[in-house]
Amino acid sequence: MDDFPCLPTLPDLGAPFPRPVPENSGGRFVKPPRASKAIPIINPLSGQPFATPTKALSNSPKALPTRARAVKEAQKESEKKKAQAHAALAAQFARAKIEQAHAAGADSQNGGQMRHPLPQKPPQPNISNDGDASEPAELDVNLDVYATPFVPSSIQIINTLPGRVHHTFPVRDIDFSSYARSALGHALLPAVPTLDSSYFYDAVAAKNPLLTPLGYEEYFRFHLENEMQHQAKENQMYSLYAHEGVIEFLSDKQAKVTIVVPGLRENTPYLEEDDIVELRQLRADKEGRLVEGGFYGNTITSASWTENIYLTRVTAVVRATETVVLLASDLTLQASEVLLGHLPDQMLPPQHTLRFNMQFPVMAHRAHPMMSVLPQIQASLCEASHITKQISHIMRTAAQDSLCLTNKYWLQSMLFPTEADCNLQANAHSGILGQEFLDNLLNVEQSIAVSNVCAQNYGVLPYLISGPPGTGKTKTMIEIALQLINNVSTVSHILVCAPSDPAADTLANRLRSFVKPDEMLRLNRPTRTFEEVPDTLLPYCSVSGDMFSMPSFQKLMSYKMVVTTCRDASMLLFSRLSNTDLHAVEYGLRAQIHPTAPAPTRATLHWSALLIDEAAQATEPGCLVPLWVVCPPASAPEVAFTPLLVMAGDEHQLNPRTSLPHSPLSRSLFARLFARPVYADHPLARRFRAAAGSLVPPDPLATAGAMLRPAFTNLVRNYRSHPAILAVPSALFYADTLIPSADPAAVHRLAAWPGWANPALRWPVLFHDNASPDELEREGGGWRNAGEAALACEYARRFVAEAGVQQEEVCVMSPFKAQVRVIRKMMRAQGLWGVNVGPAEAFQGLEYGVVILCVTRARSRFVARDRKWGWGVLRMPNLMNVALTRAKFGLVVLGCRGVLVAEDENWKAVVEFCDRNGLSVGEGRGEAVGERTLLELELLKWTGVTLPASG
Numbered sequence: 001m002d003d004f005p006c007l008p009t010l011p012d013l014g015a016p017f018p019r020p021v022p023e024n025s026g027g028r029f030v031k032p033p034r035a036s037k038a039i040p041i042i043n044p045l046s047g048q049p050f051a052t053p054t055k056a057l058s059n060s061p062k063a064l065p066t067r068a069r070a071v072k073e074a075q076k077e078s079e080k081k082k083a084q085a086h087a088a089l090a091a092q093f094a095r096a097k098i099e100q101a102h103a104a105g106a107d108s109q110n111g112g113q114m115r116h117p118l119p120q121k122p123p124q125p126n127i128s129n130d131g132d133a134s135e136p137a138e139l140d141v142n143l144d145v146y147a148t149p150f151v152p153s154s155i156q157i158i159n160t161l162p163g164r165v166h167h168t169f170p171v172r173d174i175d176f177s178s179y180a181r182s183a184l185g186h187a188l189l190p191a192v193p194t195l196d197s198s199y200f201y202d203a204v205a206a207k208n209p210l211l212t213p214l215g216y217e218e219y220f221r222f223h224l225e226n227e228m229q230h231q232a233k234e235n236q237m238y239s240l241y242a243h244e245g246v247i248e249f250l251s252d253k254q255a256k257v258t259i260v261v262p263g264l265r266e267n268t269p270y271l272e273e274d275d276i277v278e279l280r281q282l283r284a285d286k287e288g289r290l291v292e293g294g295f296y297g298n299t300i301t302s303a304s305w306t307e308n309i310y311l312t313r314v315t316a317v318v319r320a321t322e323t324v325v326l327l328a329s330d331l332t333l334q335a336s337e338v339l340l341g342h343l344p345d346q347m348l349p350p351q352h353t354l355r356f357n358m359q360f361p362v363m364a365h366r367a368h369p370m371m372s373v374l375p376q377i378q379a380s381l382c383e384a385s386h387i388t389k390q391i392s393h394i395m396r397t398a399a400q401d402s403l404c405l406t407n408k409y410w411l412q413s414m415l416f417p418t419e420a421d422c423n424l425q426a427n428a429h430s431g432i433l434g435q436e437f438l439d440n441l442l443n444v445e446q447s448i449a450v451s452n453v454c455a456q457n458y459g460v461l462p463y464l465i466s467g468p469p470g471t472g473k474t475k476t477m478i479e480i481a482l483q484l485i486n487n488v489s490t491v492s493h494i495l496v497c498a499p500s501d502p503a504a505d506t507l508a509n510r511l512r513s514f515v516k517p518d519e520m521l522r523l524n525r526p527t528r529t530f531e532e533v534p535d536t537l538l539p540y541c542s543v544s545g546d547m548f549s550m551p552s553f554q555k556l557m558s559y560k561m562v563v564t565t566c567r568d569a570s571m572l573l574f575s576r577l578s579n580t581d582l583h584a585v586e587y588g589l590r591a592q593i594h595p596t597a598p599a600p601t602r603a604t605l606h607w608s609a610l611l612i613d614e615a616a617q618a619t620e621p622g623c624l625v626p627l628w629v630v631c632p633p634a635s636a637p638e639v640a641f642t643p644l645l646v647m648a649g650d651e652h653q654l655n656p657r658t659s660l661p662h663s664p665l666s667r668s669l670f671a672r673l674f675a676r677p678v679y680a681d682h683p684l685a686r687r688f689r690a691a692a693g694s695l696v697p698p699d700p701l702a703t704a705g706a707m708l709r710p711a712f713t714n715l716v717r718n719y720r721s722h723p724a725i726l727a728v729p730s731a732l733f734y735a736d737t738l739i740p741s742a743d744p745a746a747v748h749r750l751a752a753w754p755g756w757a758n759p760a761l762r763w764p765v766l767f768h769d770n771a772s773p774d775e776l777e778r779e780g781g782g783w784r785n786a787g788e789a790a791l792a793c794e795y796a797r798r799f800v801a802e803a804g805v806q807q808e809e810v811c812v813m814s815p816f817k818a819q820v821r822v823i824r825k826m827m828r829a830q831g832l833w834g835v836n837v838g839p840a841e842a843f844q845g846l847e848y849g850v851v852i853l854c855v856t857r858a859r860s861r862f863v864a865r866d867r868k869w870g871w872g873v874l875r876m877p878n879l880m881n882v883a884l885t886r887a888k889f890g891l892v893v894l895g896c897r898g899v900l901v902a903e904d905e906n907w908k909a910v911v912e913f914c915d916r917n918g919l920s921v922g923e924g925r926g927e928a929v930g931e932r933t934l935l936e937l938e939l940l941k942w943t944g945v946t947l948p949a950s951g
Contacts, residue, residue, distance in 0.1 A: 154302035176574035183553035188734035218379035369570030417461035449713035470720025490641035499618035615647030724763035758918035769922030782818025807834030809849035851887035857896030
């Protein structure tokens, strides 16, 4: 990263920031000149840079070769030489030496590494805020600012050559088949269903299948495979070339490799323990210079390698230092060729530095549980469809008890619910909930959600809890879990899941105050490290030796609650502990012991409910794994308690993360269900709640009858933020239904701070119009905005120094990782070590007293590309919502007004809100336009301040 020059002291933030006026400018603003940062392009054949274009050069595209053209010319030249005689091949090998020299030079400049960066991290020429290039026009026309830097193909090609493959086997693993055999045997377990292709309709075989019950497996298998293919391409971008690693030989068969991986802190690439990393060792002399290559078959390389391919295993990941520790089998002294013949064995150092090409294969085992469960899900959906064709609606209703169709239709009702799955509400609610709550602070919406789930009175379909930021959806889920276990007699065991380990830890930590270690299990995969688990949860975990494990079968069956992630629920699936497997063993053994006894007419299932918190962040295939665990067997008789599916989340916050931008996998099951008519068109849906034009919602207890009972609850009371912070998100994403319910003393802490633009209103919201340009840094590659970073640091300093805000209460976020690095560096230089700095998506689920949001993007020309690749905060409504709603008592937005207003309607609403209420500073304030929100009108009524009418 380039060092930034000392920035001038910024003026008082209470007034608009003046632009610097250079001397001899006549009082006008003059754009300061900037030095060109054009990256020289190296001719891979000659090793010399192309001439930098000037104004005198022709405007023809041929006047300036691009990287792509240079590489293409090299490839053509290589193909031409291959067809010539041996003398010509020797000349080509000489050119490879030149490439090697160029690689060594690039290697020394990059700290001992060559790397394919991500597409969003290339260097580019500086371009001014108005979109004009500060370099010659030809450079801007012919160079793709997103192109990757050139890495010699003769180094890259080593990764494609065959070699001797050395596997390193997993260190931490569980044999689930052995576990199932020892606990249940195999004779009574049902076989994995095989699908009848006649159930599928013709379009299933299409290249882009549709999401329907009969095409369910094909749809998600198609998109999962696409996602994995894109991950493989993305991981190629993370590849490191001629990268140094420190080797420590553990035995005559294994070695430990400690290696620095740039980007590991930001999970680019994402690595976990026991993941596979591929290493190919390049030969180097004792000074560390690469040994020249040669011919490998018909392939020529500029560097020699040992022809050993080590598939190593990750044993430790230290993200703070971007260091990974690998275990490599068969990487010995002899195989690594560290013995150069000049030192005896007793004089060899304990560690050696070697050079590697490093690749990161896609970990297929992460998608394996989802792929494995899809055929079983599809078989159940096909059976339900087959029955529907044979039985009319009247016959189905009449034969409900005898045929027990509830079990057969259960999965279809969970994935494709309709009005037929709902119960009818004939009368208005009496207003009496009829139960005591463990948490006496539940509000009316939360209490109704708990009551409905426990009574199971809404039908057989998922119960959804829509929880905007700060409304207590996790609190509601905790109460539901405890009520089901303690006060519903037919419920004995429940499965509680979340999409991530931290979210699952949060659930377990809140539940542990009410349950003992022998009543709740926090189930972890064996590759999870002990350092990641809070100490308070370790008594609730099953540990075997130095890893997490499965408890014994008898112990596992005794737990009332099992808390895990959607991904780690596969441990139950592969151990054959689903309701289907357990029922088959239990009743199959009973039939063998009592062959003449009548078959039971009522079944009791082990798993009674599945609760998924933060469900909007989980992919739909990911939710299928725990869903199948609790799914009732289709062949079972009527069950004592039909399993419940309860999900809580917010579809307007972050979606599931996918490698492929705009993949259908980024739409969660929670969001897809809420869009179905049974939820979206219900009279109590959120979009109908604000029709009366008041913040006071209709009383859900006094709702008129003669309609379907709602299988959802909309939480509306925000206990986090100041009303002014909520005004715009409430209007944009929640139909103006959010009700500020936070402690007034807490959210008005900064009302008297003099830095706000409109002291009369005392609203802790500020938009600062920042005109400083964005640019790509040369080292590391990534978008940054130095002027904006300086503003963010100055605001943070003033909040701490003038308003008495603790550093830990301040959060500075940017959607660009390069900008995060710049801000973090500036903050540390000013002694603000406690201020939280990070990318916007990292703060999902968190809250801070003051949030300073850096938009960073200052040019419209790159917004479309940002959107395509999922970067930035423009045209990203979910990420924008997350960023705005983290703050409790202070929100500052730094961005370019012109870009925000022109490129994003949502951000335009934010800017207009600040303009019409006098909350804008910087380059200028716009006109008071835009319709005021309900919350905004209430705020103005409370403060008694008269502002100009909006246009």
